[in-house]
Amino acid sequence: MKKNILVFRALPADQLARLQAVHQVTVADPKNDLAAFDAALPQAHALIGSSHPVDAALLDRAPQLQVISSVSVGVDNYALPELERRGIVLCHTPGVLDETVADTVFALLMATSRRVVELATLVREGQWKKNVGEDLFGWDVHHKTLGLLGFGRIGQAIARRAALGFGMPVLYHARRPVDLATQAPDLVGRATHTPLAELLPRADFVVAMLPLSPATRGMLGAEVFAQMKPGSIFINGGRGATVDEAALLAALDAGPLRAAGLDVFAKEPLPQDSPLRTHPRVTPLPHIGSATAETRHAMAALAVTNLLQALAGETPTARYDKGSV
Numbered sequence: 001m002k003k004n005i006l007v008f009r010a011l012p013a014d015q016l017a018r019l020q021a022v023h024q025v026t027v028a029d030p031k032n033d034l035a036a037f038d039a040a041l042p043q044a045h046a047l048i049g050s051s052h053p054v055d056a057a058l059l060d061r062a063p064q065l066q067v068i069s070s071v072s073v074g075v076d077n078y079a080l081p082e083l084e085r086r087g088i089v090l091c092h093t094p095g096v097l098d099e100t101v102a103d104t105v106f107a108l109l110m111a112t113s114r115r116v117v118e119l120a121t122l123v124r125e126g127q128w129k130k131n132v133g134e135d136l137f138g139w140d141v142h143h144k145t146l147g148l149l150g151f152g153r154i155g156q157a158i159a160r161r162a163a164l165g166f167g168m169p170v171l172y173h174a175r176r177p178v179d180l181a182t183q184a185p186d187l188v189g190r191a192t193h194t195p196l197a198e199l200l201p202r203a204d205f206v207v208a209m210l211p212l213s214p215a216t217r218g219m220l221g222a223e224v225f226a227q228m229k230p231g232s233i234f235i236n237g238g239r240g241a242t243v244d245e246a247a248l249l250a251a252l253d254a255g256p257l258r259a260a261g262l263d264v265f266a267k268e269p270l271p272q273d274s275p276l277r278t279h280p281r282v283t284p285l286p287h288i289g290s291a292t293a294e295t296r297h298a299m300a301a302l303a304v305t306n307l308l309q310a311l312a313g314e315t316p317t318a319r320y321d322k323g324s325v
Helices: 013-021 034-043 056-059 080-087 098-113 116-124 153-166 197-203 220-224 246-253 293-311
Strands: 004-009 022-028 047-049 067-070 088-093 148-149 170-173 192-194 207-208 231-235 259-261 282-284
Touching: 004 013, 004 034, 013 022, 013 207, 013 293, 022 034, 047 293, 067 293, 080 088, 088 293, 098 116, 098 153, 098 207, 098 259, 098 282, 116 282, 148 153, 148 197, 153 192, 170 197, 192 197, 220 246, 246 259
Parallel strands: 004 022, 004 047, 047 067, 067 088, 148 170, 148 207, 170 192, 207 231, 231 259, 259 282
Antiparallel strands: none
């Protein structure tokens, strides 16, 4: 039996065709056509897309909804208790983006430490007129200590790049130690589970890869930044709202931080009046962690597979559960 699928963010043509071959499909991005999106909700049995809040009010307008397939790993846009209460299945796309996000985060770490964007701008603006002096020197990455906040699949992929590629000792803080022998044998002897209060003053780079939850919202505030090593660099590739951005700015201006590299922000796109946009020691990126052609296609393919499986009464490949992020 054909179901009504509402696609609320554009999918690759081949993946959209997979849905259209089996079900009735409406494409309506609320950012571009909110009226069409709202009109399709009452008949929708399934939603697929990303980057649009799905709250109780929206769910009230979709009484036939059975499944949501998010083209993302994070699920902070979804009212999880409401989905559970209503028996709506939520799927997401873990795994397929791990290596790509790790590439991005490590590239951001290196660009921030070596001041790549700042110095490239110097050249582009015609200000490179002599050999750079100490005032424009960057700082080494190799053999420095990396501190990871969060040590899931992506955190472990970052750790491999650091430890195996750059000879960096890795300290990680997570709710519980990871059994490296079974989950990441190449990191045995190279990554150490470390209490937060010990990690912060030892790490030359602190990389946050935390999911957003009530426990982590605003977790990285003044108290945390004050414990970081003088001259350290902070990188956030997890969720923007885990950081108290005012406290981060204070730590850059008057505290221990040398610089920060940020791919995520509390509000996105970053507001024009945000000091983070123009701060001379911040390297900002527009949330591009998984933004490669190959990975975004793989994410869409997994999201479509999840949706088709759920509508067929099968167990989705990547149904969300609280321990899966």
